[in-house]
Amino acid sequence: MKTIIYNIGTLAGILPADVKRLEGSQMNDVKCIENAYLVIEDGIIAEYGSWDGCKNDPCRILTDTPSPCGQGGSTVFTTAPTAVNAEFIDAQGGFVMPAxxxxxxxxxxxxxxxxxxxxxxxxxxxxxxxxxxxxxxxxxxxxxxxxxxxxxxxxxxxxxxxxxxxxxxxxxxxxxxxxxxxxxxxxxxxxxxxxxxxxxxxxxxxxxxxxxxxxxxxxxxxxxxxxxxxxxxxxxxxxxxxxxxxxxxxxxxxxxxxxxxxxxxxxxxxxxxxxxxxxxxxxxxxxxxxxxxxxxxxxxxxxxxxxxxxxxxxxxxxxxxxxxxxxxxxxxxxxxxxxxxxxxxxxxxxxxxxxxxxxxxxxxxxxxxxxxxxxxxxxxxxxxxxxxMGVSDQLGSITVGKKANLIITKPLPSLAFIPYSHQTPIIEKVILNGTDIA
Ligand SMILES: [Zn+2]
The missing domain is CATH 3.20.20.140 (Metal-dependent hydrolases)
Incomplete structure (x- = not known):
């Protein structure tokens, strides 16, 4: 089962697989990609990248599905494609971050x-x-x-x-x-x-x-x-x-x-x-x-x-x-x-x-x-x-091979908005093991 999250305003919390924890000044940065997509396969993060110009056409993996990215390379995915072998989630310009x-x-x-x-x-x-x-x-x-x-x-x-x-x-x-x-x-x-x-x-x-x-x-x-x-x-x-x-x-x-x-x-x-x-x-x-x-x-x-x-x-x-x-x-x-x-x-x-x-x-x-x-x-x-808690090889960041435990938010002006506006309901979806828990 494949799920493609598209229209991601900011994909936040990207780390290489060999990073198990962050120390000192390493904690000062959160790596992000603006205008991104993320592919989940069998509950695991399989791929992610920039959606800009659809250079990395995620739809290529949908061999029996017409590629929305192939239609002129538009940067904004306005309507969800119909796919027979994948589920599409429109993040509507929100943040996607690790749970x-x-x-x-x-x-x-x-x-x-x-x-x-x-x-x-x-x-x-x-x-x-x-x-x-x-x-x-x-x-x-x-x-x-x-x-x-x-x-x-x-x-x-x-x-x-x-x-x-x-x-x-x-x-x-x-x-x-x-x-x-x-x-x-x-x-x-x-x-x-x-x-x-x-x-x-x-x-x-x-x-x-x-x-x-x-x-x-x-x-x-x-x-x-x-x-x-x-x-x-x-x-x-x-x-x-x-x-x-x-x-x-x-x-x-x-x-x-x-x-x-x-x-x-x-x-x-x-x-x-x-x-x-x-x-x-x-x-x-x-x-x-x-x-x-x-x-x-x-x-x-x-x-x-x-x-x-x-x-x-x-x-x-x-x-x-x-x-x-x-x-x-x-x-x-x-x-x-x-x-x-x-x-x-x-x-x-x-x-x-x-x-x-x-x-x-x-x-x-x-x-x-x-x-x-x-x-x-x-x-x-x-x-x-x-x-x-001994799970950083499986969780805690956006990393290929980790569990797709993710938060999708409403569109936010910045990462700082998450703690700044701490009572505003911003969470749109919570995805655990690749599945929306709602
Ligand atoms: Zn205690």
């Missing part, structure tokens, strides 16, 4: 925490909310009381929501189970989403999100449970692409983290870390030491973290939606880029600290609150998040 990759979410959860929202507005601290039964343990109680089928249905509502907002790949973490059975329940739901939804999904086992209620005051025993009972079961069922630890003040220590990452290494599971949200935790350094694919949050970092990340495989990932919602500092993205490092931006979609998976808003916050240029923020939300 967003969201490398950090917790979108499998039960219920919501809108009650805590009132508490937060009233000025209660995170600790006071937790003492009232709120926080991660509240989500764990709700999840425990929810069946696997119901959890899947509730989560799919959010999956459909983020797909419609242009997300084509998502990493989903466990961590609201906090018992062996409930963590497995969450990971099975993530697997079911992976199998049934058109979005690309990566699963992350975050048993060390908080100490389970039954282990209150016995943190090291809970860490042993994660290492000796949860991880072997997760590995045996092949449920996780990654393992994660909340390495931060009041949660898990660097020593706990090392213990879990060492155990995960025995099963060949790649680590990622929640680090430095609440304090300078050592989470970045332990992540780099264990070749974590990413260290995420980074609201509280010093120059030592920037130094630790130099020359590493680890993607610094910041979550501006969480900073926005909680009113905590934003990560120092600009300093990282000026130091020559890459930066990724993800949504952190979760019921407690970032109840939104709108990656366009994340891109806008990257510009508005972190002072990234629109190009830097675009790259941080596409190719660099693809890297941070």
């Amino acid at each position: 967003f990759c969201d490398s950090h979410t917790h979108i499998v959860y039960a219920g919501c925490r809108d009650g805590e929202f009132r508490d937060k507005i009233a000025g209660l601290s995170y600790e006071e909310i937790a003492a009232r039964g709120g926080g991660i343990l509240n989500s764990a109680d709700l999840l425990h009381a929810t069946s696997e089928d119901e959890l899947y249905e509730q989560s799919m509502v959010r999956v459909r929501e983020i797909m419609a907002m242009g997300t084509g790949a998502v990493e989903i973490k466990s961590g609201y189970g906090l018992t062996v059975e409930d963590e497995l329940k969450m990971l099975r739901v993530i697997r079911r989403i992976k199998e049934t939804a058109p979005i690309t999904v990566r699963a992350n086992f975050l048993g060390a999100h908080a100490v389970g209620r039954a282990y209150k005051g016995r943190q090291s025993e809970y860490v042993d449970l994660v290492c000796n009972e949860m991880l072997p079961r997760v590995a045996a069922e092949g449920l996780a692409d990654f393992v994660d630890v909340f390495c931060d003040a009041g949660f898990f220590t660097v020593e706990d983290t090392e213990k879990i990452l060492s155990k995960a290494a025995e099963y060949g599971i790649t680590p990622k870390i929640h680090a430095n949200e609440l304090e300078v935790s050592g989470g970045v350094q332990v992540g780099v030491k264990y070749n974590a694919l990413s260290v995420d949050h980074l609201e509280m970092t010093t120059d030592a973290e920037i130094e630790a990340l130099r020359g590493s495989v680890t993607m610094p990932t910041m979550l501006p939606g969480c900073s926005f919602f909680l009113g905590i500092p934003f990560g120092r993205a600009k300093d990282y880029i000026e130091a020559g490092l890459p930066v990724a931006l993800a949504s952190d979609y979760n019921p407690g600290s970032s109840p939104s998976g709108n990656m366009r808003f994340v891109m806008a916050l990257g510009c508005i609150r972190m002072r990234l240029t629109p190009e830097q923020s675009f790259n941080a939300c596409t190719i660099n998040t693809a890297y941070a």
